[in-house]
Amino acid sequence: MxxxxxxxxxxxxxxxxxxxxxxxxxxxxxxxxxxxxxxxxxxxxxxxxxxxxxxxxxxRAPQQKAVDGVITAPEQALNVFDFEPAAKKALPPAHYGYLASGVDGDETLRLNHEAYDDIAIRVRRLIDVRKIDTSVTLFGETFSTPIMLAPVSSQGAFHAEAEAAVARAAKVKGNNFILSTVGSTSIEDVIAERGGPCWYMLYPTDDWSVTEALVKRAEAAGAPAIVLTVDRQGGRNTETLFRFRRDDTRDCKGCHAGGFANEVSRKPMFDDLDVSKVTNLYGTGMTWEFVDRLRKIVKGKLVLKGIVTREDAEIALKHGVDAIIVSNHGGRAEESLEPTIRALPEVVAAVDGKIPVLIDGGIRRGTDVLKALALGATAICIGRPYCWGLAAFGEPGVAAVLAILQREFETIMKQVGATRIAEITKDSVMVRA
Missing domain, CATH: 1.10.1200 (Non-ribosomal Peptide Synthetase Peptidyl Carrier Protein; Chain A)
Structure with missing residues (x-):
């Protein structure tokens, strides 16, 4: 033919x-x-x-059609940092200042990320990594990724759909989500949008009846874990927020008129609660006896968020805590100059595998995720990056941030020769002196 x-x-x-x-x-x-x-x-x-x-x-690289260096669509982003200028452009100055602020000179905030540069990754060769498994199991639930969404308050300040948009993105990507007590969306709505349970971060207030009501509502909605934040006892000086507020010409008194009742009037978790006796949100007089009291009413898992030392980790074990999140509130709790990634190893050593240890603060790259896992974290939590995506583009922005971090993490995971999370060990990294 x-x-x-x-x-x-x-x-x-x-x-x-x-x-x-x-x-x-x-x-x-x-x-x-x-x-x-x-x-x-x-x-x-x-x-x-x-x-x-x-x-x-x-x-394969996306075409950049940025306006004055700012991306105009989530698919234009090359990394999660690209979302911050877009968020700044989209938000009123005070709202961006709230998202951007650390405390004092923002040095701890900065060091949270920069400390990852002191950790080198040891790559391995000639390992078949065409198929990898990034799933992790926490408290009997398996997630497709170790990248979790940390609690961030008042997300309605960033986007009208607030935590509901975040929950939908988390559902698609398989990420765990922790809702803040002072979120702009109720836990019932977040769980409905995510199509599954989320953890609940507790600001306990200084009124036990309110504390108890918040816990009961969260657990009734299906929250398997109550995450008690313990790093806000000393107050904070958010200078960056104050500077940006000077540039905000809006009349903000309608939302920020002062007084606890006004502060939480738009926070749905406080609906129908008597807050007349509450003087502060954070329970600044908390001691380990408070943890014991809380342990007695929490039916599910109790997690402490804000532990950064060996001593406190050892005490937490004695008080029946089920997990720890190594956290300095994203550099917003205190100007300690101690980044969370440096605190992680001593906390991991203190618990000695008895309970999971998670970490947040400064994680901006997939390589950061791997470094934290290699130093003993069970999972990691991000805060600002997904809020940048939310502020800039809503749910698609959050989804894009999660996709970028997951893609970067899978890439470096393959390069170290790990086909599953358990194969990421301390031998995968080298901490520079």
Missing amino acids: TTAPDARTPSDAALTDRRNFIRFLAASPVLTPSAVSALVGALSAGASSGALAQSYDVL
């Missing part, structure tokens, strides 16, 4: 297309001669389209 002169067999067509593509590569202004040579070699050897996609990353 003969072939018509103007027709090509599939193999001939592929060869011609490959030659044309090689000519294009050779003329490309974005590739170095060495890169062209490597790609030509791969193509000449009949490299698969999958291999090409892995090698020629410039073809």
